[in-house]
Amino acid sequence: MLVEGKNISFSYDGFSLALRDVAIKIEKGEFLVILGANGAGKSTLVKHFNALLPLEQGELRVAQIDLRDEKDIWLLRRLCGMVFQNPDNQFVSSTVEEDIAFGLENYEAPRDEIPERVRAALALVEMGGYEKRAPDTLSGGQKQRVALAGVLALEPEIIIFDEATAMLDPSGRQEVLAIMDKLHKAGKTIIAITHYVEEAVAADKVILMQKGRILACGSPEAILTDLDLMKAAELLPPLPVRLYHDLRQAGVHLKNCPLTNEELVKEIWQLKSKT
Ligand SMILES: Nc1ncnc2c1ncn2[C@@H]1O[C@H](COP(=O)(O)OP(=O)(O)OP(=O)(O)O)[C@@H](O)[C@H]1O
Numbered sequence: 001m002l003v004e005g006k007n008i009s010f011s012y013d014g015f016s017l018a019l020r021d022v023a024i025k026i027e028k029g030e031f032l033v034i035l036g037a038n039g040a041g042k043s044t045l046v047k048h049f050n051a052l053l054p055l056e057q058g059e060l061r062v063a064q065i066d067l068r069d070e071k072d073i074w075l076l077r078r079l080c081g082m083v084f085q086n087p088d089n090q091f092v093s094s095t096v097e098e099d100i101a102f103g104l105e106n107y108e109a110p111r112d113e114i115p116e117r118v119r120a121a122l123a124l125v126e127m128g129g130y131e132k133r134a135p136d137t138l139s140g141g142q143k144q145r146v147a148l149a150g151v152l153a154l155e156p157e158i159i160i161f162d163e164a165t166a167m168l169d170p171s172g173r174q175e176v177l178a179i180m181d182k183l184h185k186a187g188k189t190i191i192a193i194t195h196y197v198e199e200a201v202a203a204d205k206v207i208l209m210q211k212g213r214i215l216a217c218g219s220p221e222a223i224l225t226d227l228d229l230m231k232a233a234e235l236l237p238p239l240p241v242r243l244y245h246d247l248r249q250a251g252v253h254l255k256n257c258p259l260t261n262e263e264l265v266k267e268i269w270q271l272k273s274k275t
């Protein structure tokens with residue numbers, strides 16, 4: 001198990017709980033999507049994984065590192081990289097290559113390796129050729145890809161995307177999602193927080209959070225098609241799921257509940273071919 005935690009509770013103000021007795025297990029290579037309404041505790045939970053927030057209560061191990069043990073935090077931050085929502089807040093240097101090199105220097109990567117690692121990271125996110133550009137001259141999608149390159153250069157085991165597609169237009173989102181998929185296929189462990197439920201369809205596992213608790217955990221099929229569960233988490237199921245149920249109410253029974261538009265079209269086509 002790459003991430004294993006139990007009885008995790010956390011409070012920012014010592015009064016209200018942002019996490020309540022959370023238990024979590026994430027396997028190496030898994031693509032996990034965390035869904036939940038605003039304030040459900042998603043960011044608070046993942047910030048525990050790389051010690052951006054201290055473990056106040058409970059147990060947590062990430063990549064064999066015990067989070068109660070402060071001496072390994074530096075290593076943990078390298079092994080568990082995070083990409084955030086706002087791409088503008090993630091740069092410190094005046095050019096793309098300097099920014100990625102800065103991260104590597106911070107983690108004391110051997111000097112002679114740095115240029116090649118910067119190049120390789122930019123190639124992974126298809127941003128080769130942008131080395132000399134100032135980060136603030138890039139588009140939102142390009143900025144997110146450079147921010148991701150900065151994380152990838154450190155050769156992490158786990159990459160956390162905390163609403164990393166939230167501020168992007170549809171094509172920028174697709175770019176970031178495509179890279180997420182590529183990293184997952186290359187064996188990286190991906191944890192993605194999102195408000196776009198359709199981004200959860202391709203996950204290995206979906207976690208629903210509500211009011212600091214984990215409400216449910218399971219396959220996208222099991223979670224996203226369960227109307228009561230989604231309602232309890234204050235979320236709307238993907239459009240094909242809603243249409244499936246609306247059609248049923250209108251007396252049109254599709255054989256299976258579709259999760260994607262393609263599956264919906266197939267279900268409707270099967271219905272048509274039977275009549
Ligand atoms: N820095 C902070 N100081 C005090 N309270 C905080 C802080 N950050 C979050 N909280 C509170 O902790 C709870 C969980 O917040 P968190 O940011 O983890 O939610 P989230 O699920 O990531 O929500 P969103 O979808 O809006 O990002 C909320 O009630 C929030 O107000």
Ligand SMILES: [Mg+2]
Pocket residue numbers: 042043044162
């Ligand atoms: Mg959040």
